[in-house]
Amino acid sequence: MQAPVLSGTGLVAGYRKGVPVLSNVDIQVERGAVLGLAGPSGCGKSTLAKVLTLLHEPWAGRVELDGEVVRRFRHAAPRAERTAIGVVFQQPRLSVDPRFTLREIIVEPLAANGFPAQIGELAERVGLTGDLLGRRPHEVSDGQLQRACLARALALRPRYLVCDEMTAMLDASTTAALVGVVQEEVGAAGTGVLAISHDEALLGVWADRVQRWA
Numbered sequence: 484m485q486a487p488v489l490s491g492t493g494l495v496a497g498y499r500k501g502v503p504v505l506s507n508v509d510i511q512v513e514r515g516a517v518l519g520l521a522g523p524s525g526c527g528k529s530t531l532a533k534v535l536t537l538l539h540e541p542w543a544g545r546v547e548l549d550g551e552v553v554r555r556f557r558h559a560a561p562r563a564e565r566t567a568i569g570v571v572f573q574q575p576r577l578s579v580d581p582r583f584t585l586r587e588i589i590v591e592p593l594a595a596n597g598f599p600a601q602i603g604e605l606a607e608r609v610g611l612t613g614d615l616l617g618r619r620p621h622e623v624s625d626g627q628l629q630r631a632c633l634a635r636a637l638a639l640r641p642r643y644l645v646c647d648e649m650t651a652m653l654d655a656s657t658t659a660a661l662v663g664v665v666q667e668e669v670g671a672a673g674t675g676v677l678a679i680s681h682d683e684a685l686l687g688v689w690a691d692r693v694q695r696w697a
C-alpha cells in the first residue's frame with residue numbers, strides 16, 4: 484500500500500547558484516493531521532512550501548506524494564499531482580487576478596478541471612455570504628479575500644493543504660474562522676495540512692505536531 488504522506492527527503496533548493504536556501508531538509512505531512520512549521524524569518528519556510536506544492540524544483544532530494552516520487556515541477560507537474568496539493572499564501576492580493584470576482588476566483592480551479600461550478604456550500608463554510616461573491620478584490624477586505632483564497636484552495640478537495648502564513652495579516656476572529664474551516668476539512672476529508680507560521684501560540688493550538696527550525 485502507498486504511504487499516505489506528502490514528504491520531502493534530503494531537499495536542497497535555492498534561487499542563486501551555489502547559495503542553497505534549503506540544505507538537506509526532511510519533512511513529512513501526514514493525512515488527517517496538522518504539522519506546524521515554525522522558524523525565524525528568512526530560514527526558508529516559504530521556499531519549502533513552494534517545493535512541496537511543486538511550484539519550485541529542488542536541486543536535490545525528492546518529494547513524494549502518497550508513495551510516488553514527483554518527477555516534474557512547476558508547469559510540467561502533472562495535473563493530478565498539482566491538484567492533490569492545495570496552497571494558501573500570506574498575501575491574498577498577490578494570489579488572485581484583480582479582475583475576477585470572488586466567485587470567479589473560487590470557481591476557477593473547478594472550471595479548469597471540468598467540474599461543475601457549484602461553490603455555494605463552500606462559500607458559506609468560509610463565511611462569504613450576501614453580495615460578497617460578486618465583488619472584486621479591491622471591493623473586499625484582506626480577510627474576505629483570504630476567505631476566497633482558502634475556498635479556492637479547497638474547491639478540488641486536495642489531499643494536502645499548505646498554509647503559508649495564511650493568517651498573518653488577519654484579525655483574531657478571521658484567523659479563528661479560517662483555522663476552523665481547515666480543521667473541519669482535516670476531520671471530514673482526512674486532509675494533511677502543513678501550517679507555516681511565526682505565531683507559536685497559534686501553532687500550539689492548531690497543530691498536532693510542530694517542527695521547529697533553528
Ligand SMILES: Nc1ncnc2c1ncn2[C@@H]1O[C@H](COP(=O)(O)OP(=O)(O)OP(=O)(O)O)[C@@H](O)[C@H]1O
Nearest residue numbers: 498499504522523524525526527528529530531681
Ligand atoms: N524568488 C526568490 N529569488 C531569490 N531569493 C529568494 C526568493 N524567494 C526567497 N528568496 C530568499 O530565500 C531565503 C529564504 O526565503 P523564504 O521566503 O523561503 O524564508 P521564510 O522562512 O519563509 O521567511 P519569512 O518567515 O520571512 O517569510 C531568503 O534569503 C530570501 O531572500
